[in-house]
Each structure stands twice: as structure tokens, then as C-alpha cells.
Amino acid sequence: MPDYLIDPSFLNASGDAASIRVVLRRSPLARETALHSHAFGQLIGPLKGSARIETDAGIWVVPAIHAAWVPPHHDHALQSNGPFQGWSIYVPPVLCANLPQSPLTLQGNALLDAAIQRASHWQNGPETPAQHRLAQVILDEIATAQPVGLNLPAPQDARLQRIARQLAADLADHRGMAEWANWAGIAPRTLSRRFVAETGFTFRDWRQRARLLAALEMLASGRAVTTVALDLGYENISAFITAFKKTFGTTPGQYLAYGSENPAI
The missing domain is CATH 1.10.10.60 (Homeodomain-like)
Structure with missing residues (x-):
């Protein structure tokens, strides 16, 4: 049975969802996902080592001090370099309009790390006002983060x-x-x-x-x-x-x- 980070039915919903989801995973095993796409945008960051993101446009190498942004409906695959320790932020389509429209690698920072750590403990359900404010911080960090040229065009x-x-x-x-x-x-x-x-x-x-x-x-x-x-x-x-x-x-x-x-x- 595939080891999904998040329920695929949630990611391919009609777009009604208006809350981000943060998933944190630490595993002793390497992680590899086949080429796929979904309706949500996804920010992917390793905690240790590195990960390789593959798209039709090429590959992105993502060391632990960086993260990779994949917009909605972009085919992508992931392969971790050794045991997988990392996080993913899933951004519903309605919140992606002001975010990058092409895959890219972003420079991480302490503010984004702290916000992800907090959001990774949220339970499913409507956002509280405090959670909404923190989600906006995360979205702002994605929108304004400094792109890093860690891709190899195909x-x-x-x-x-x-x-x-x-x-x-x-x-x-x-x-x-x-x-x-x-x-x-x-x-x-x-x-x-x-x-x-x-x-x-x-x-x-x-x-x-x-x-x-x-x-x-x-x-x-x-x-x-x-x-x-x-x-x-x-x-x-x-x-x-x-x-x-x-x-x-x-x-x-x-x-x-x-x-x-x-x-x-």
C-alpha cells in the first residue's frame, strides 16, 4: 500500500479547502514517490541531507537549508538522499494565486522554520484566528522567499x-x-x-x-x-x-x- 504523506483525496478535492496543511515526517527509510500531480501547491523541505525533485522541466536538488516549491497541477516526483526526514506544506488552489507559478528552489529561514514547526501540530478542521494569521506568514514567506538556482533544466x-x-x-x-x-x-x-x-x-x-x-x-x-x-x-x-x-x-x-x-x- 502506498505510503502517502497526506490523503490523496484531500489533495485532489474541488478546491473548496481554504486552509494549509503541514505534514512532518521522520523515517529510517529513504522515500521515493513516482511522478504525480495534485490540485494543491506544495512546499517541500528536508530536515537533514537532501532531496531531489523531478519535473518535466528538469530536476531540483534541495539541501536541508532550502525548500522546493511545486505549483498546483505540476507533475513531480521525489527521491530522498538517505532516510527521509522532512516536511511538506500543502497550499489549496485558492491560496496559490500570488505564489510562484513555476517550480523553484527557495532559501529557507528561521521564521519559516518556526512557523512550520508550529503548524505541523495543527489538527484538521477550520483554522482558528491565530492559525489563520500564522498561515498568512507562511504564505508570505513562500511568496517573497529568495529563489536559489539549484535546478538542472532538462x-x-x-x-x-x-x-x-x-x-x-x-x-x-x-x-x-x-x-x-x-x-x-x-x-x-x-x-x-x-x-x-x-x-x-x-x-x-x-x-x-x-x-x-x-x-x-x-x-x-x-x-x-x-x-x-x-x-x-x-x-x-x-x-x-x-x-x-x-x-x-x-x-x-x-x-x-x-x-x-x-x-x-
Whole structure:
């Protein structure tokens, strides 16, 4: 029997519900949900480690200091990186009009964490005036939270998708763009042009982004910085640290320290 965080019939209701629902779950097992959608918007945040959210548009890596927003009726799947410890906020359609209309990753903060902790203890039923005010705080935090670029856009061309899948299976693969084009049966110039048109990144930048998002997951699972760098194909740890800092604005060590000093709920 599927292990739902919340009754699916509630999420696919007619939209009459006007209250948010917060679900908090700690499990010794990893969590994986197949691609699905529902009428409610959903904010998803891991308490420890990280989670990966997949949509038709690409993937989002969500470390514990961040959260992912999925608007209503967007297909999405989730896979936790290790035992699942996290929370979800379900926002009824009537309250989603002023919230982001596309999936994105948001920067967490202490106010949102505290509000989620309080709301996770609410019982089902009409909101009290105090609960309504706190719910508005949560909605305001979702609406105004700082987006974080932790997504990897998915190409749509079938040949580019083959390359993306193969790269994901071995991010340390050093083959150049021309070699990948020959492998996929596409002209190098066409591959270069279509990667930019379909993902917004050059092939080289897209592969770099894929490696660094994988690095976030590996670091969140407790892997050593040197091990992560070598496993992802970087020539040395300095090259990895430079690329990581250029993308995320901090070193891997500082990133890990920030996560441990700013625990979630």
C-alpha cells in the first residue's frame, strides 16, 4: 500500500479547502514517490541531507537549508538522499494565486522554520484566528522567499536527452562535446545550439551544473570534499572548490558549516 504523506483525496478535492496543511515526517527509510500531480501547491523541505525533485522541466536538488516549491497541477516526483526526514506544506488552489507559478528552489529561514514547526501540530478542521494569521506568514514567506538556482533544466530533443541520461550515470566522463555529438548521432554545432536553446546553458556549463548539483547531494550525505571532487571527475580539489564557489558563492566547507549551524525544524 502506498505510503502517502497526506490523503490523496484531500489533495485532489474541488478546491473548496481554504486552509494549509503541514505534514512532518521522520523515517529510517529513504522515500521515493513516482511522478504525480495534485490540485494543491506544495512546499517541500528536508530536515537533514537532501532531496531531489523531478519535473518535466528538469530536476531540483534541495539541501536541508532550502525548500522546493511545486505549483498546483505540476507533475513531480521525489527521491530522498538517505532516510527521509522532512516536511511538506500543502497550499489549496485558492491560496496559490500570488505564489510562484513555476517550480523553484527557495532559501529557507528561521521564521519559516518556526512557523512550520508550529503548524505541523495543527489538527484538521477550520483554522482558528491565530492559525489563520500564522498561515498568512507562511504564505508570505513562500511568496517573497529568495529563489536559489539549484535546478538542472532538462533538454527536450531526444538525442540531447540520451546524452543527459548517460552523463547523469557517469558525471566523471570527460568526453568533449564533439565526442558526445558523434555518440548521439547529431552534428556538434546542432548539439551546441540546441543545448542553449532548450536549457539556457551551453553544453559545458550544463555538465558543470550537473556535477555541482550532484556534489550538493554527496556532501549532504556526509561524503568528504576530496572524495566528492575526485568522484565527479575534477582533476584536483582546488578545481572543484573554485567551481563550487563560483556557482554557489561559498566553498564546500563553508556550505557544510552553514548547514550544521542553521539546523532546520
